[in-house]
Amino acid sequence: MHTKLQIYDLAKDAVDASLKQYNLDIHKIYFLGRSEHVTYRIDTYSNESYLLRIHTNELRREEIESELVWLEHLSGGGLQTPRGMKNNNGQYVTEVEIGEATMHATLLVWVKGQSLQEQITLDDVAHVGQLMAKLHERTTSFQSGPEFVRPVWGEDSLRKDVEKLGRHYFDFMTDGEFERVQEIADKICARIHSLAKTGDTYGVIHADLHWENIVHNNGEPRAIDFGRCGFGFYLYDIAQSLMGQSPQGRKAFIDGYAKQRPLPADYEDDLESFFIMAVIENTSFHSDNPEELEHLKSLKNYLMKVMDRYLEGESFLFGN
Template identity: 35%
Template sequence: MFSEEDYTKVAKEALIQYPIIFSEIVYLGESDNVTFRVHTKDDNPKFLIKIHISKSSNYSKENIESELMWLEALNEDTGLVVPNPIRNLEGDLVTVISTDYNDNKFLVTVHQWVNGKVLNREPTSNETANLALLMAALHKHSMKWNAPDGFNRPIYNSDHLYSSLNQLKQLVNLELVSSEAFSYVEESAHKIAKMIERHKGEQCNWGIIHSDLHESNYVFYEDIPRPIDFSNCGYGFYLFDMAETFLHLSVENRKIFIKSYSKVNQLEENYIELLEAFFIWSIIRIFAFHSLNPNEQQSLAASLPSVIQHYFIKYSKGESFLFN
C-alpha cells in the first residue's frame, strides 16, 4: 500500500519534468487516479496532476495518451473549457516515473486546472439545458474529428455489455441476489444486445463519447458546465452517452435535456426506444462497476430488487419508463 506521502514524492518527481515552477501541491484524493492540485507562485495558474493507479486496461500508456489526444483536439477546435493536458519537457503526454523505493512504474499526467464548482445536487432546469448543449458540442466535435493513428480507447458495444453483465452476476454466485430476480437483468441484457447489433453505427450516431458525464465529472463556472474527467471516454453511440447522464436526472430534466440537445444535433426517429435500452445498459454498467468493491456488494444487493422492479421488468415487457 502506498501512502499519501509516497504519492506526493511521485508527483513532485514528475513535476520536475514539466515547464512548471510549483510552490505547493495539495492532495485531493484517490480513486482510479491519485490527484493533486498544483499551485504556482502566480495566484491564478493552477494545474492538476494525476497518478494513474487503476488496473483497468483503459489505463495503459497508449490508452491514456489517446484520451489526452482528444482533450488536446477539443481545446484547439472548440470553445469548450476542458482539462487540457500539459506536455512534458520531452513533448510527451504521459510521464513514466520509476522510484528507488518500489519496483512499480507510475504513469503521470498533468492538466490545466478547470475553475468551477461541483454542484453536489441535481442541476436546475437552466443548468440542465446548458449541460445538454455541452454534450451536443462534444458530439458535434466527435462527428467531425479524425482520430490519429494509434488512437486506442474502449469500445462500448455488446461485448462491453456482456462483460458488465458477467461481473454483476457475481452477486448471484455470492448468493446476495436470487437467480429469479437476476433473470430479468439477463433477459434485458440479451434484448439490448440484439438492438446494439441491429443498430448501425454511423457518423451521425456513433463516435468518441465522454461516457461518464454526471455531477461529479463536470463543474459549473457561472451558468456554464465544464467537463473535468474524460477517463472513461471511448467509442459508443451518442445516445448511450446521453442515457448515462439521464441516470442522474429527473424525468422533467430529461425532457429539458432532450429539447436543448436537439437544437444542435438531430435525434434519431426511435430515440426513446434506444435511450431506454441504453439507460438499462447504463444501470448494468454502474452496478457492475460498484460490485467490484466487496464493501459495496451488500448495499447493491439490497437495492437491486427495487431497480429491477422499476426498470428491468418494465423494459422486458416493453413498457416505456424514461419520460413517465
Template identity: 30%
Template sequence: MRVRWDDESIAKEALKQFPVHGERLVYLGKSDNVTFQVKTKQESLNYLMKLHYATKGIHSKKTVESELLWLEALAADTTLTVPSPVRNRDNGLTTEVAVNASGESVIVTVHHWVNGELLDREPTPGKTRSLAQLMAALHRHAMEWNAPAGFTRPVYDTDNVLSLPGPLKRLPEMNVISGEAYACLERTAHKIVAGLQLQTVAKSTWGLIHSDLHESNYVFDQGIPRPIDFSACGYGYYLFDVAETFLHLSPENRREFLSAYREERQMQEFDAKSLDLFFVWAILRNFAFLANNPAEHASLSELIPRVAKSYFENYLKDEPVLGIGNY
C-alpha cells in the same frame, strides 16, 4: 524487501519533468488513480496531476495518451474549457516515474485545472439545457475530428454489455441479491445485445463520447458547464452518452435536456425504444461498477430489486421505461 515510495513523493518527482512551477500539492483522492491539485503562486492558475496506477492491466500508456490527444483537440478546435494536458519538458503527453527500488513505474499526467463549482443538487432547467448544449458540442467535434493513427480508447459495444454480468454474478453468492434478481439482470444484458444489433452505426450516431457526464464530472463556472474527467471516454453511440447523463436527472430535466440537445444537433425526434435501451444499459453498467466495491453492497441489495421491478421488467416486456415517447 521492496520499498514503495509514497504517492506525494512520486508526484513531486514527476512534477520536475513538467514546465510547471508548483508551490504545493493538495491530495484530492484515490479511485483507480491517485489525483493531486498542483497549486501555484497565481491563485487562478493551478493544475491537476494524475498517477495512473490503473494503467497496469487493461489500460495502457497509449490509451491514456489517446484520451489526452482528444482533450488537446477539443481545447484547440472548440470554445469549450476542458482539462487539457500539459506536455512534459520533452513534449511528451505522459511521464513515467519509479514507484519502488525494483524499477516499477507509474504513468503520470498533468492537466490544466478547470475552475468551477460541482453541483450538489439537481440542476435547474436552464443549467440542464446548458449541459445538453455542452454534450452536443462534444458530439459535433467527435463527428468532425479525425483521430490520429494508433488512437486507442475503450469501445462501448455488445462485448461491453456482455461483460457487465460478470461482476454482478458474485452478488447472489454473497447474499447481496437473490438468484432471481441476478437472472433478471442477465436477461436484460442479452436483450440489450439483441437491440444493439439493430442500431445503425453511422457518423451521426456513433463516435467518441465522454460516457460519464454526471454531476461529479462537470462543473459550472459563471453559469457555463465545463466537462472534467474524460478517463472513461471511448467509442460508443451518442445516445448512450445521453442515457448516462439521464441517470442523474429528474424526469422533467430529461425532457429539457432532450429538447436542447435535439435543437443543437438539428434532430427531428428521438426514438423512444432506442433511448430506453441505452438507459437500461447505463443502469446495468453502473451496477457492475458498484458491485466491485464491497462498501456499495448494502445499498445494491435494496437498489437492484427496486430498479429491476421499475425498469428492467418493463424493458424485458417491451414496455416503456422512460415514458418519454418519441420526442
C-alpha cells in the same frame, strides 16, 4: 503484482518525480483523492493551476495519451475542457520509475468552476444537455488513426459487466432476478448489434458526464474527468447522464441537447436500451464493494421494475 494499497503508496512517491519533468513554479500541492487515479491540484506562483494524475489503473500508455489527444481536439473547438500539458520531452504521458514499478503521470490545465451546491434546476439540466451536444458535434470532425486507443462501450463491455455481476449478485439479488438481468443484457446486445455506426451516431464519448464531473463558471457548465472516455454511440453517452435524473430532468436534458444538435428519428427505444445498459454497468461496478451493499439492496426494487417494463416493451424514461 502490487495490491491497490501498495499502488497508492507508490503513487505518493511518484508526485515529486513527475513534477520534475515540467517547468512549473510550484507554490502548493493539494491532495484531491484516489480512484482510477491519485489526483493532486498544483498551484503555481504565476496563479495558474493544474491537475496532476498518477495513474493507478491498468490503462496502457497509448490509451492515456489518446485521451489527451482527443481533449486537445475538443479544446480546439472552443470548448472549455481539461487540456493536457506536455512534459520537457514533448510528451503527454510522463513515466517515472518508483522502485521496480513504472508509474504513468499526466498533467492537465485546471478547469475553473464550481460544483453546484444549491438545488439543481431544470434549466441547469438543459444546459448540460446542450453541453453534451456540443461535445458530440465537435467530435464528428475528429479523425482517429490506428494509434488512437480507447475503450469501447458496447456489446463486449456489457457482457463483461454481466460476468462480473454474476460473481457478486447473490449478496443483494436472487438467482431469478439475475437471470432476468442476463435476459435483458442479451436483448440489449442484439439491439446494439443492429445499430449502424455512422459519423452522426457513433464516436468518442465522455461516457461519465454526471454532476460530479461538471463544474460551472458564470452559469456555464464545463465537463471534467474524461478518464472513462472511449468509443460508443452518442445515445449511450446521453443515457449515462440520464441516470439519477427524474423524468422531468431527463426531458429537460433531451430538450437542451436537441436545441444544439438533432437527435436520430425514433431515438427513444434505443435510448432506453442504453439506459438499462448503464444501470447494469453501474450495478456491476459497485457489486464487489461491501460499502455499497446496502445501497444496492435499496435500489434493487427500482432496478427490477424498470427492467420488467423494458422487457414488456413499455416506455419508462419520461414517465413515472
